[in-house]
Structures are given as C-alpha cells and as structure tokens.
Amino acid sequence: MNICVTGGAGYIGSFIVRRLCELEHRVTVVDDLSKGHMEAVDPRAHFIQADCGDKRAMAELLAGRRIEAVVHMAASSLVGESVTAPAKYYRNNLIASLSLLDAMAEAKVSRLVFSSSAAVYGEPERQPIAEDAATVPINPYGRTKLLFEQALPDFAAAYGLGAVCLRYFNVAGALPDGTLGEDHNPESHLIPLVFQAALGLRKSITIFGDDYPTPDGTCIRDYIHVLDLADAHVLAIEAAEAGQVAAFNLGNGDGFSVRQVIESAQRVVGRPIPTEIGPRRPGDPPVLVASSEKIASQLGWDPARGDIEMILDDAWAFHQSHPKGY
Numbered sequence: 001m002n003i004c005v006t007g008g009a010g011y012i013g014s015f016i017v018r019r020l021c022e023l024e025h026r027v028t029v030v031d032d033l034s035k036g037h038m039e040a041v042d043p044r045a046h047f048i049q050a051d052c053g054d055k056r057a058m059a060e061l062l063a064g065r066r067i068e069a070v071v072h073m074a075a076s077s078l079v080g081e082s083v084t085a086p087a088k089y090y091r092n093n094l095i096a097s098l099s100l101l102d103a104m105a106e107a108k109v110s111r112l113v114f115s116s117s118a119a120v121y122g123e124p125e126r127q128p129i130a131e132d133a134a135t136v137p138i139n140p141y142g143r144t145k146l147l148f149e150q151a152l153p154d155f156a157a158a159y160g161l162g163a164v165c166l167r168y169f170n171v172a173g174a175l176p177d178g179t180l181g182e183d184h185n186p187e188s189h190l191i192p193l194v195f196q197a198a199l200g201l202r203k204s205i206t207i208f209g210d211d212y213p214t215p216d217g218t219c220i221r222d223y224i225h226v227l228d229l230a231d232a233h234v235l236a237i238e239a240a241e242a243g244q245v246a247a248f249n250l251g252n253g254d255g256f257s258v259r260q261v262i263e264s265a266q267r268v269v270g271r272p273i274p275t276e277i278g279p280r281r282p283g284d285p286p287v288l289v290a291s292s293e294k295i296a297s298q299l300g301w302d303p304a305r306g307d308i309e310m311i312l313d314d315a316w317a318f319h320q321s322h323p324k325g326y
C-alpha cells in the first residue's frame with residue numbers, strides 16, 4: 001500500500017515507518033523536523049520536509065504519490081507547554097490536522113490512523129479505562145486530541161473517510177539493538193529521564209508527588225512498548241473501513257508506579273539512580289491504566305514486549321549508545 005506517515009521522523013513515527021517498510025509498504029514521511037530527527041527516518045522511506053497542515057502541498061503530495069492511507073502522528077505533545085501556549089496546540093494539533101483531512105478529501109484518500117492519547121479521558125474514576133469511559137480532558141493538549149477525534153464522524157459521513165483513533169497510554173522502549181529510540185527535546189517522559197539520571201546527564205530524577213492514594217504514594221501509569229504500538233498501527237490501517245470511525249486504547253493493562261519504574265531501571269543499569277521528591281504537578285491523575293481488550297478482541301492485537309523489564313532493557317540499550325540523543 002502507499003502510506004503517508006506525518007511525524008515519521010519523531011520517536012513513535014520512526015518505529016511505525018520502519019515496521020511499514022519491513023512489510024514492504026511504500027512509505028512517504030512528511031515531517032517539518034520541528035522535533036524529529038532525520039537519523040531516525042528509515043532510509044527505505046521517501047522523506048519530505050513539510051508542514052502537514054499545508055493543505056495545497058499535502059493535497060498535491062497525496063494525489064501525486066497515490067497515497068492510500070495516512071498515519072497522522074505529527075503533533076505538539078508537551079502537556080505543560082499546552083497550558084502555557086494553547087494557541088500553538090490548537091493551531092498544530094487541531095487546525096493543521098483539519099487541513100490535512102481537507103487535503104485527504106480532495107485527494108480522495110479514505111484511510112486514516114490517528115495518534116490520539118489517554119489524555120482525552122482526563123481523570124477517569126474507574127480503572128482500567130475502557131473506550132466508553134467519559135472523555136473529559138484536563139489540559140489543552142488532551143482537548144485538541146479529542147476535538148479532532150470528534151470531527152472525524154462528519155468527514156466519514158460526507159467524504160467516506162474511514163478512521164481509526166489509537167489512544168496511546170505511556171509509550172516507551174526502543175529497538176533491542178539500541179539503534180532507534182526515544183530522543184525528545186525537551187524530554188518530559190519518565191523512562192528517558194531516569195536513564196539520563198543513570199548516565200549522570202542529570203543530577204537526579206524528580207518524583208512529582210509521593211502522597212498520592214496509591215500503594216507507594218507515587219503515580220501509576222501503563223507502559224506500552226513502541227514495537228507493540230507499531231504492530232497495532234499495521235492492524236489499524238487494515239481495519240480502517242470507509243465511512244466508519246473507531247477508537248481503541250493501547251496499553252498493557254498493568255500499572256507501574258514511578259517508584260517501581262525507577263527500582264526496575266536500577267536493576268537494569270545495575271546501580272542506584274539518584275532521586276528527589278518534588279511537588280505534585282497539576283493535572284497528574286493518580287492512576288491511568290488502559291483496558292486494551294477492545295483492540296485485542298476486534299483487531300487481534302497481541303503485544304509481545306509488554307513486560308516492563310523488557311521495555312526498560314530496550315530503552316537502556318538506546319540511551320547507552322546515544323547518551324546525548326541522535
């Protein structure tokens with residue numbers, strides 16, 4: 001299939017592109033390199049540096065390259081920044097994404113897989129979270145993801161779009177050989193920060209709040225290996241059905257506290273990692289754990305690398321070989 005991946009030079013996008021190339025799809029990456037890395041783009045893919053919100057350029061590209069499906073991963077995704085600079089988030093995650101849908105309609109591309117987020121749920125009362133839980137995002141980042149999801153049924157009805165929204169929980173891990181991994185700048189995710197502290201690149205790792213109503217007082221999250229996530233995208237592309245919109249959670253259904261992740265990371269690196277306790281961050285729910293039963297039962301998703309030690313082992317391989325990133 002001819003597949004366009006927006007944000008394909010980013011952390012998760014680079015793994016999706018690699019997997020699609022392995023399966024011999026013809027992949028076009030569109031990334032403006034505002035955050036991504038050329039080094040992470042699979043050389044088998046065709047790379048175009050562009051803003052995916054440029055409707056004219058995208059319509060021409062989609063038609064010219066006979067694109068059959070779009071995996072839309074390009075976004076701004078720092079929750080804290082979305083609170084202080086919401087205009088950037090509404091522009092990049094909502095307006096640019098709607099322009100992309102417009103270009104897809106013009107170029108008659110009817111399959112879309114969208115990178116959504118657990119952030120659409122906000123602070124759910126019940127765990128694990130199923131897809132029919134209330135969507136009440138608590139920050140602009142989550143709201144932009146939800147608003148885009150909510151536009152999709154109108155495009156499905158009017159233009160026959162078939163869209164699958166994948167709501168990721170905490171994505172982590174790397175290629176086991178350490179050649180491809182997570183390099184955000186600034187980094188806001190726990191696992192890379194823990195390994196940066198282990199490598200002495202940071203003084204310590206800050207635990208934001210140790211007085212939550214959880215067994216050890218720290219927040220609990222659900223970690224999913226980026227390779228398992230890539231497999232889910234392949235299933236989602238196949239499942240995108242003209243005129244239909246579906247949403248699936250992607251997590252492992254297991255929660256690990258911040259302290260548990262740090263303890264496991266210490267076992268992986270074989271030495272203590274300095275920690276300090278900081279204040280709670282506003283809008284950090286105590287527990288976020290996914291039910292991914294829907295994607296398992298409907299699309300046959302079967303994660304192979306869900307074990308937290310495996311996720312940490314692989315991430316450590318990347319951070320050791322790329323201590324300062326790509």
Ligand SMILES: NC(=O)c1ccc[n+]([C@@H]2O[C@H](COP(=O)([O-])OP(=O)(O)OC[C@H]3O[C@@H](n4cnc5c(N)ncnc54)[C@H](O)[C@@H]3O)[C@@H](O)[C@H]2O)c1
Pocket residue numbers: 006007008009010011012013030031032033034035036037050051052053072073074075076077092096115116117118167168169170171172184
């Ligand atoms: N990392 C996670 O744990 C996580 C969790 C939930 C959802 N997500 C979503 O997954 C997607 C990928 O996340 P990531 O961690 O790989 O982020 P990332 O920042 O590494 O990748 C995003 C890529 O998109 C590019 N980009 C941004 N705006 C663009 C635009 N207008 N046009 C073209 N390219 C643009 C950036 O240069 C970057 O390469 C995002 O949509 C994010 O919101 C990530």
